[in-house]
Amino acid sequence: MTSFIARQLGFAYGLNEATFEFPEHGLITIAGPNGAGKSTLLGILAGLRAPYRGSCMFAEKEVRQWPKREFARKVAFLPQSVRMEFPFTVEEVVLMGRTPYASGWFQTAEDRWAAEEAMTTTDTLAFRGRDFRTLSGGEAQRVILASALTQRPEALLLDEPATHLDLRHQLSLYRLLTELAKSLLVVAVTHDLNLALRFSDRAMVLEDGRVAGDGTPEEVLTPALIARVFGVQATLHGGHHGGWMSYEG
Amino acid sequence: MKGSVLLSAAVLVMVVIIAPLLGSSHIELGRAFAGMSPDHEIFFYARLPRVILALLGGAALSVTGVLFQCMLRDPLAEPYTLGVSSGASVGAVIAICLGWRATGVASLVGAALVLLIVLGMAVEGRRLSSFTLLLTGVTMNSMAFAVILFLHNLASFSQSFAISRWLMGGLDAVEYSTLAWLAMVVVAASVLVMAYAPHWNLLAVGDDWASSRGVSTVRLTAMGYVAGSVLTGLVTSLTGPIGFVGLIVPHALRLKLGADHRVLLPCAFLLGGAFLVACDTLSRTVIAPTEIPVGVLTALCGGPFFLWLLKSRRRSLWL
Numbered sequence: 312m313t314s315f316i317a318r319q320l321g322f323a324y325g326l327n328e329a330t331f332e333f334p335e336h337g338l339i340t341i342a343g344p345n346g347a348g349k350s351t352l353l354g355i356l357a358g359l360r361a362p363y364r365g366s367c368m369f370a371e372k373e374v375r376q377w378p379k380r381e382f383a384r385k386v387a388f389l390p391q392s393v394r395m396e397f398p399f400t401v402e403e404v405v406l407m408g409r410t411p412y413a414s415g416w417f418q419t420a421e422d423r424w425a426a427e428e429a430m431t432t433t434d435t436l437a438f439r440g441r442d443f444r445t446l447s448g449g450e451a452q453r454v455i456l457a458s459a460l461t462q463r464p465e466a467l468l469l470d471e472p473a474t475h476l477d478l479r480h481q482l483s484l485y486r487l488l489t490e491l492a493k494s495l496l497v498v499a500v501t502h503d504l505n506l507a508l509r510f511s512d513r514a515m516v517l518e519d520g521r522v523a524g525d526g527t528p529e530e531v532l533t534p535a536l537i538a539r540v541f542g543v544q545a546t547l548h549g550g551h552h553g554g555w556m557s558y559e560g
Numbered sequence: 561m562k563g564s565v566l567l568s569a570a571v572l573v574m575v576v577i578i579a580p581l582l583g584s585s586h587i588e589l590g591r592a593f594a595g596m597s598p599d600h601e602i603f604f605y606a607r608l609p610r611v612i613l614a615l616l617g618g619a620a621l622s623v624t625g626v627l628f629q630c631m632l633r634d635p636l637a638e639p640y641t642l643g644v645s646s647g648a649s650v651g652a653v654i655a656i657c658l659g660w661r662a663t664g665v666a667s668l669v670g671a672a673l674v675l676l677i678v679l680g681m682a683v684e685g686r687r688l689s690s691f692t693l694l695l696t697g698v699t700m701n702s703m704a705f706a707v708i709l710f711l712h713n714l715a716s717f718s719q720s721f722a723i724s725r726w727l728m729g730g731l732d733a734v735e736y737s738t739l740a741w742l743a744m745v746v747v748a749a750s751v752l753v754m755a756y757a758p759h760w761n762l763l764a765v766g767d768d769w770a771s772s773r774g775v776s777t778v779r780l781t782a783m784g785y786v787a788g789s790v791l792t793g794l795v796t797s798l799t800g801p802i803g804f805v806g807l808i809v810p811h812a813l814r815l816k817l818g819a820d821h822r823v824l825l826p827c828a829f830l831l832g833g834a835f836l837v838a839c840d841t842l843s844r845t846v847i848a849p850t851e852i853p854v855g856v857l858t859a860l861c862g863g864p865f866f867l868w869l870l871k872s873r874r875r876s877l878w879l
Contacts, residue, residue: 354768357768357772358772359771359772379771379774379775379776381774382774386772388768388772390766390768390769396633397629397630397635397814397819398814398818399761399764399820403761403819403820407761407769407773408773410758410762410774411774413758416757416758462773
């Protein structure tokens, strides 16, 4: 079974003829140099970038043809960061994820329960009453993830989710994503090939808007491909499973 | 949430009851309702219409301030940022220079023209950029200011005085029929804006944030701009530009109540109205019988209060 199917997918900038199929669940990481088209691709999958060329289907329906509200119940998107100008509390930010289910002005008991569950999962319950602007980058990232989880999505799209996290929280985030990926599709753009190597079920590498590699991390994240795409020499230590990479410029 | 809205409503009711009783001439309510002169005329034809105009004007400007700050994600945005009031001012100044009596109608036409120009510039196909909206609005403001300066320069002494007086903004007694249609439009536009309060919360975070949660951001932004412009344009055509209300009331409320638009918008409507009624009452009583332009008082009263609020809440808000 598949979720997203893209055929010769392109955009005005950043993406050229990408073709792939994503399964219904599993953790897929997308890597590539700056400007390779990673965020553009994620934006198209999230229904945020249009018009695109070619075809991009989700659940056998073209992404641009999905009613917005219905699509938001199926696909959740996490931006790289959120710049908040106004004093929303953490709980208010998390509850915003329930908008696709809202039938009126007020939240239901189910909305509050979903938010509480998501805050528990992301370890953000303790600061639910705090102003979002007072959070550290890592805390904010976990709150944004909680907000996306309250959408109860079938696919979770994350744009560089570990950027603001320290090492411990990077690992705990990816462990959480691995857990979530057992029941839904998780697609994460990352610059950290070691995280991709260790946690993903499948890795995709983009180069100049095209798919340069797509398969298991063992097949794709090879020193040869990394040298070609990123222009750095990579050395694999300790084999793929549990192994790690070091780089030389 | 309910408590804040009820308290705001109570404050508004109290201010609206007290305000018409105060003024340079002492009046008795019993004599006013018994139709005895001059209490009846002062109460029903001088003070009450002015209080209602201040209420509607303050409510409209505050709601628009909240709306534009949210749409543009710019804490410095106010009802006059997007150019509509400048269009209204140009219309009024042209009317004054040409000797037309219908200053209000001319300013409405000016406001409507600017609304159409800004919207036409910002909409591209099925997209609407709030950034282009902001840039176009600011540009229209500059152009309108230049036109006003040019006309002011050509105007006669009496016209020049009338232009300056109009640009200061002020509240005068208007007919009840005018107040009735103003009330209908202000209430209808405000209720429409409030109906989308949960969606404004999302738009205040970002376009992609709102869009990925099922909100049609183009439609919402266009609706917000038109509603806010209609509110501002109508009020400005009757009062001239009254500064500070649409900037300070939203911020003061956010400091006290947070950013949730489901609370913020109703409270801005109620307390924005109460604030302008209170300022107008002060403007006609402080150095009676001389009146201070209400725009001067909104800044003089609101500014220190806001600075105190900012100081007292700064630490907890990480500002």
